[in-house]
Amino acid sequence: MDIWIIEDEQLAASRMAKMLQQAAPQATIGAIYATVADTVAALKQRQxxxxxxxxxxxxxxxxxxxxxxxxxxxxxxxxxxxEYAIDAFKLNSIDYLLKPVKESELQAAMDKYKRLYQQPTAAVPDWTSLLQAMQPTAKTYKQRFAVRYGEHLKTVDTSAVAYCYTENKASYLITHDNKRYIVDYNMDELEAALDPRRFFRINRQFIISVESIAEMLTYTKARVLIKLNPPTKLETIVSSERAAAFKQWLDDSPAV
Incomplete structure (x- = not known):
């Protein structure tokens, strides 16, 4: 059995490869791809x-x-x-596993694969429902946050947020007038809640708004150094894995 892993985080890909080797010792990890472009090119050659x-x-x-x-x-x-159309995935795919993937869940998914597809009469997957679920919907994004401010609570509109970051396992919002608020969300949750037309996650630590970009400088290995407004003492470099998507986001976002 030939298995390909499509994953842009190197550590996650390595962990998944080890888990697959345990769940299906007879399988071969034939390839690991980190981008849509590489995956498409490979699948056009063979599957x-x-x-x-x-x-x-x-x-x-x-x-x-x-x-x-x-x-x-x-x-x-x-x-x-x-947040995705889980029902459609369940219908058309083997399984839909939330990260961090548990070994028991992966094993169950592999067992399901063997039951459904390692049979002489196994059917070719029909991705119609998945493609329909991909059609644009009027998704709404977070309009404001409830934040702690001393002994009080207040709301901060997302339009006032310049960027978000995490430090020492806490998440913070920085507003355009340089006020800092702690929020009860992790970075993955913030990324999902914020409108991707205005906000982009440049690395594991920072999500920035297009309006917060004061200056952009080329950095090593195709990475980009961002200078933010309000400024921060923390390193704000677009990771090499996200650099291509960041440049595309700039093209699609309002002018800086």
């Missing part, structure tokens, strides 16, 4: 027996793979978010 695919990749949403190539193999989806 594996099974894909284990993260939904968020370095250059965009992995759903875009389905609009560029006819995927004929079954898929186990993985993601840090639970």
């Amino acid at each position: 594996p027996d099974l894909l284990v695919m993260d939904i968020h990749l370095a250059d965009g949403n992995s759903f875009h793979v389905f609009t560029q190539v006819d995927v004929r193999c079954p898929i186990i989806f993985t993601t840090a978010y639970d």
Whole structure:
């Protein structure tokens, strides 16, 4: 059995490879791809027996793979978010696993794959419902946050947020007038809640608004150094894995 891992985080890909080797010792990890572009190019050449695919990749949403190539193999989806059309995935894919993926859940997904697809009469997956679920919807994003302010609570409109960051396991909002508020959300939750037309996660620590960018400088290995307004003493560099998607976001976002 040939399995491909589609995952843009190197540590997550390595962990998944080890888990798959335990869940299916007879399988071979044929390839690991980190981008939509590389995945599409590879699938046009040949297709594996099974894909284990993260939904968020370095250059965009992995759903875009389905609009560029006819995927004929079954898929186990993985993601840090639970906001997607789970029913459609359950119908058309092997499983939908939330990160961090548990060994028992992966084992159950592999057992399901064997029951459904390692049979002489195994059917080719039909991705129609998944493609329909991908159609744009009028998703609403967070309009304001309830924050702690001394002994009080107050609300902060997302339009006032310049950027968010995490430090010492706490998450903070920084407003355009340079006020800092702690919030009860982790960075994954903030990324999912904020409108991606205005906000972009440049690395594991920072989510920035397009309005907060004061200056951008080229950095090593195609990375970009961001100078923010209000300024911060923390390092604000777009990770190499997110650099291509960041540049695309700048093209799609309002002018800086």
